[in-house]
Amino acid sequence: MxxxxxxxxxxxxxxxxxxxxxxxxxxxxxxxxxxxxxxxxxxxxxxxxxxxxxxxxxxxxxxxxxxxxxxxxxxxxxxxxxGWVDRLQRRARSALISLVAVVVLAFAGYVWVLPWAVAWAAAKVPAVVSRQLSMETLRALDGNILLPSRIPLHRQQALSAKIRALRLPAGGDPEGELLFRRSLQLGANAFTLPDGTIVILDDLINVIEEDRQILATIAHELGHAHGHHGLQLLLQGSVVGTFLAFYVGDVSSLLAVAPATLVHASYSRKLEEQADAYAATVLRLNGMSPTLLADALKKLADSHRGGGDMGYLSTHPAIDERIRHLRETSR
Ligand SMILES: [Zn+2]
CATH class of the missing domain: 2.30.29.30 (Pleckstrin-homology domain (PH domain)/Phosphotyrosine-binding domain (PTB))
Incomplete structure (x- = not known):
């Protein structure tokens, strides 16, 4: 009672x-x-x-x-x-399941939907915006973190000619400019600007030395250019910037982050694999082996292990795995 x-x-x-x-x-x-x-x-x-x-x-x-x-x-x-209390417990359980579902969806959105949306948006950015971003980025870097190249002009011209002569999978040949620069901070590296311009640094040429391997490295950068990876990086890092760029035509927020983002470009492993796969295709198409890229990466990795914080390794992680993969695919 x-x-x-x-x-x-x-x-x-x-x-x-x-x-x-x-x-x-x-x-x-x-x-x-x-x-x-x-x-x-x-x-x-x-x-x-x-x-x-x-x-x-x-x-x-x-x-x-x-x-x-x-x-x-x-x-x-x-x-x-x-089963009255049971019903209550079931309700609590379904609330928990809903919560888990929300967390999983948010995670999936971040991992799968955002990169997809960003890749889609990057391909839609008007050429004039990419061009402006690239020019402003160069202007911010030149005379600052980037210095004039000391590679002899005839070598520069010979490399440029070889790049321009490459046949590409989609037909045509590389449109983006190849720029030579030297950097005390960035070491042996190369990076791609939003409009496809590739900046190659003296140290990378000096470390790799062999033209065909340098070409292979640039073919990898062409892969980043082809996939608009630089833009993807910028857009992913700046959702507000994306909005402004598309709806207001104001790219100032992208411009603000572009130099740092592009120079310290740390692409996801997926984008690196895409660029490697593109490079392998380009190399094969031009009668060269994808191992050339593996050899070049090996040289860059070794030079990096000798010291220095910056360089190719800092922007291109998982290099050993990429070398292994490239060697396997070229067999
Ligand atoms: Zn890369």
């Missing part, structure tokens, strides 16, 4: 009643009251410390129970009979 105070929800009168489980019903009996209410229609307040718990009924009446342990005993005795 469990004692409770009964309030009818209309008057301030308090009745002392006894609560009892009677099959599927809660039986309430006391001062001129006798009710049988299905447990399914009873709502029980959450437990709040030692405060009395209330049992609400659909007509606005309620009971206040001070004997919390007694109430627990009553409720658990009912739970087995009509």
């Amino acid at each position: 469990l004692t409770a105070e009964y309030f009818d929800g209309h008057s301030t009168r308090v009745r002392v009643v006894n609560l009892e489980a009677d099959g599927q019903f809660l039986s309430i009996a006391g001062e001129d009251i006798e009710r049988h209410i299905p447990f399914g229609e009873v709502k029980v307040d959450e437990r709040l410390g030692r405060a009395p718990r209330r049992l609400h009924f659909s007509d606005g009446a309620f009971c206040a129970v001070r004997d919390l342990r007694g109430l627990d005993a009553l409720l658990s005795s009912v739970a087995h009979r009509d």
Whole structure:
């Protein structure tokens, strides 16, 4: 037997009643009251410390129970009979499942949908915007982090001619310019600007030396250019910038981050693999082996291990795996 105070929800009168489980019903009996209410229609307040718990009924009446342990005993005795508590637990479980689903969806959106959307958007950026971004980026870097190249002009011209002579998978030949620069900070590296201009640094030429391997490295950069990877990087890093670039025609927010983003380009492994695959195709198409790129990467990796924080390795992680993969594909 469990004692409770009964309030009818209309008057301030308090009745002392006894609560009892009677099959599927809660039986309430006391001062001129006798009710049988299905447990399914009873709502029980959450437990709040030692405060009395209330049992609400659909007509606005309620009971206040001070004997919390007694109430627990009553409720658990009912739970087995009509699955009432079970239903509550199921509701909690479905809430948990919804929460997990939301987290998974958000994660999937970030991992799959965002890169997809960004790749789509990067391909739609008007050429004039890419051109402007590239020119502004160069202007910010030149005379600052980038210095004039010391590679002899005839060597520069010979390399440029070889690049220009490459046949590309989609037909035609490379359109982007090849620029030679030197950098004390960036070391042996090359990077691609949004309009496809490739900047190749003296140290990379000096470390690799062999023209065909340098060509292979540039073919990899052509892969980044082909996939608009530089733009993808910029857009991914600046969702606000994306919006502005498309709807207001203002690329200033992209311009602000472009130099740092492009110079320290750290592409995802997926984009690196895409660029490698593109390079392998270009090399084969021009009668060269993809191993040339693997050899070039090996030289860059070795030169990096000799010291220095910057360079190709800092922007191209997972280099050992890429070398292995390139050697396997060229077999
Ligand atoms: Zn790369």
